[in-house]
Amino acid sequence: MAKIVVERADVIPVLAEVFREYGFEGASLSTIGERTGLGKGSLYHFFPGGKEEMAAAVLHDIDHWFETQVYRPLRESDDPRSAVDGMVRAVTDYFQSGKRICLVGAFALDTVRDRFATAVSRYFAAWRAALASALERAGCAPDLARSLAEETVIAIQGALVLARALDDTTVFSRSIESTRARLAAAMDRAPPAR
């Protein structure tokens, strides 16, 4: 096994940024080559399936990040209230208060949704389910927990769209804060014990 200077894993975050900037179709192999510093030979060595495999790897990477940093804490934390707070912090940080796009959301509105339908669907379904789980464990009724979770994910995605459309990060900040307050209030209203 040769010592590898640039690993496949190192390339994925760069690919993610390129896809975020240009979209799937818009991210040409030459652009990808420039940004990663890798020629076509190397790229096809790491990703024999071409762009499709690159995008799949990026989606898997994103899914993994959210799973460990957001979903799992929401589902398993002993303190669901602080897990919700943690989600708000993680998401604000991840999306850089709206400067950064949600690649999965962008894919959902694009033609490529069909090609990556399961990954896209899985991402949002897992998010919604994990948040609902935390809210329920914090004392919310199951129905309320479900609808609050769905509306929260909707608000985050919508805020990303609007923040970018208006080129105004304060839109995202306001939205995430009012969402946070709304979740906190719902948990305050809920029976304290589990």
Place this chain on the structure above:
Amino acid sequence: MAKIVVERADVIPVLAEVFREYGFEGASLSTIGERTGLGKGSLYHFFPGGKEEMAAAVLHDIDHWFETQVYRPLRESDDPRSAVDGMVRAVTDYFQSGKRICLVGAFALDTVRDRFATAVSRYFAAWRAALASALERAGCAPDLARSLAEETVIAIQGALVLARALDDTTVFSRSIESTRARLAAAMDRAPPAR
């Protein structure tokens, strides 16, 4: 003046659908040609500026539709409460309960946002302002009206993303209904007279 069988105006809705389906970059001239039934020559006769002019025309058309069907009633109706209801109905119908994408929102998440920045920004800013105006005339305090309006636009855009990601129109229906209820409740709570 020659009798025109196919007018420029007839082409624009078709262009809108093509852009919605394939995105700006993804909508090739050959696809556009097939769907409109027009050859390149005709397309460039109607839109000398090429794809860019086509997209601009589509955006202008969308803007005009929302201006007359949504924004103006919200701003000028004598009965702001029913104007808000009208908006909910118009939007649900326009987006076909989430089956149809918001082209402007999709553009906002795409590279083309830079090219059509003013049109994209204008669309959302006008929507937010018109809704805030209606809410304020319905008795809401200016600050509340503004934040409610912003959160409503965010919810609609987010619901479109999520509905398409999960391929589930009930997501949109639930979201628009809870948004409608929220707006109605806020106006109920407000002082009745203007």
Place this chain on the structure above:
DNA sequence: TACAGACTTTACCGATCGGTACAGACAAAA
């Protein structure tokens, strides 16, 4: 009937697309 202008058809352009093939560079193992 003849002309004019609106519209279409067709051929073509250079550029770039995603992808392939393959020879060579390089380092670890023998």
Place this chain on the structure above:
DNA sequence: TTTTGTCTGTACCGATCGGTAAAGTCTGTA
């Protein structure tokens, strides 16, 4: 030193991209 397998640079492929040019068709007007 030789071998082996990983990684890379480069040349190349056919297809398609957006866009241009110009000849040809149609139609209303005079």
